[in-house]
Structure formats: structure tokens, C-alpha cells
Amino acid sequence: MNSKKHILLSWSSGKDSAWSLHILRRDFQYEVVGLLTTFNEVADRVAMHAVRRELVEMQAAAVGLPLWAVSLPWPCSNEQYESLMAQTCAKAVDEGIKGVAFGDLFLEDVRAYRERQLKATGLEPIFPVWGLPTSQLAREMIAAGVKAKLTCVDTTKLDRSFAGREFDEALLADLPPQVDPCGERGEFHSFVYAGPMLKEVIPVVIGEHVVRDQFVFADVRAVDAVVDCGPRM
Numbered sequence: 001m002n003s004k005k006h007i008l009l010s011w012s013s014g015k016d017s018a019w020s021l022h023i024l025r026r027d028f029q030y031e032v033v034g035l036l037t038t039f040n041e042v043a044d045r046v047a048m049h050a051v052r053r054e055l056v057e058m059q060a061a062a063v064g065l066p067l068w069a070v071s072l073p074w075p076c077s078n079e080q081y082e083s084l085m086a087q088t089c090a091k092a093v094d095e096g097i098k099g100v101a102f103g104d105l106f107l108e109d110v111r112a113y114r115e116r117q118l119k120a121t122g123l124e125p126i127f128p129v130w131g132l133p134t135s136q137l138a139r140e141m142i143a144a145g146v147k148a149k150l151t152c153v154d155t156t157k158l159d160r161s162f163a164g165r166e167f168d169e170a171l172l173a174d175l176p177p178q179v180d181p182c183g184e185r186g187e188f189h190s191f192v193y194a195g196p197m198l199k200e201v202i203p204v205v206i207g208e209h210v211v212r213d214q215f216v217f218a219d220v221r222a223v224d225a226v227v228d229c230g231p232r233m
Helices: 015-024 053-063 078-094 108-118 134-143 169-174
Strands: 005-010 030-040 067-072 099-101 124-126 147-154 188-194 204-212 215-222
Touching (some): 005 015, 030 053, 067 078, 078 108, 134 169
Antiparallel strands (some): 147 215
């Protein structure tokens, strides 16, 4: 009998949520049964990361999990967001899900908000990568075969030329010392297209760059063919 707790994973499409899945799949306590992603319903893209929905659907297929998509209106007030998330949490509880995992690393205010959001829902907040040293973690991800593109850069914290770059050792070497190696303070966001948590590589190319306020977004697009990346770790 499987005694693991069924949980959802908050899935941004980036490296931290992907690495959280990798860790959780080796944890005897939990079984991830779905990826929870919020989309801007007007743009049909992941909030902040600006990743196309079709790419997130490809990720979900590549990790072998259903996508729990939550469509957010634009603009979206905090009250609307919390109402929609409360409905999703209620649905999860009805389906026997016991918790939601997040890829947060060290921001105490963000963690506190997640905990408040889930407090009355009956769902346990889980933080599988919390407190891991980010410099070490970034290199561990890269060494394990995680491949990601930077989809969004906050130009108040990092030069716009980083948008669209590969998340690799060369990028880490080029980051200014005040920038977190995992971009935890919002310096950058990413899209994972390969790694030990995916059954196949998702071939992608970088399209146009779009500037909105202080942010530069690199449009990641899928290439038609899907390449097998071999056995999972």
C-alpha cells in the first residue's frame, strides 16, 4: 500500500520548481501528483516568467504529471488571486491531496505568505529546497544536467543582455556579486527544457526580446521535434 502523501507542486516552469520535483521524487513522505501553475489568461503565459502555456504543457508531459492550470484575469487584484487559489485548494482537498510544495529558497516574507495562504485550507505547505546555499545549489543543478533559459531579467538588478542566456557555469561566472546565483530575489526567471526530472528534452529557441517597464522578456519557443534524453537519474 502506498502511504505517501499526495501533494501538488507549485510549478513556475523554472529551475527551482523543477529541482524541487527532483528532490521530492526521492522523498519517502510525498508523491507529487500534479503541477500547479498560474497563467495570465490574456497573454496565456506564466505570470512573471512569461512562458507560453504550450511549453508548460510540454514540461508536464515530459515529467509525466497532470497540469493544474489556474487562469488569472489581467489585471488581477490580490483578492481575485486569493479567491481563485482558494477554489483550487478546495478542489485539491476534495481529491485527497494533502499539501502543496514550493521552490522558495530563502525569502522569509514569501514563505510566510505561502503559509498564511494555506493555513485554513487543510493543505500542508512544503519547502523542499528551503535554506540550501544558492551558489552550491546552482552548480549542483547544472552538474546534474538541468538546462534552462533565462526568460526574464529585472534590469534594475541585472543587465538586459542576460535575457535569453543559458543557465550554466559561464552565466554564473558573469553574474555580478550582488546577484543571487539562483535569482531568488527576482533578478531573473528561467524555463527548464532538460534535466533529470524530465523524460525528454524539450527543444527550444529564443525569439524576440520584449521590454516592459524594468523587465526584459526573452520569448522562448518550442522546436517541433522532441529528442529523447536517455534514462532518468
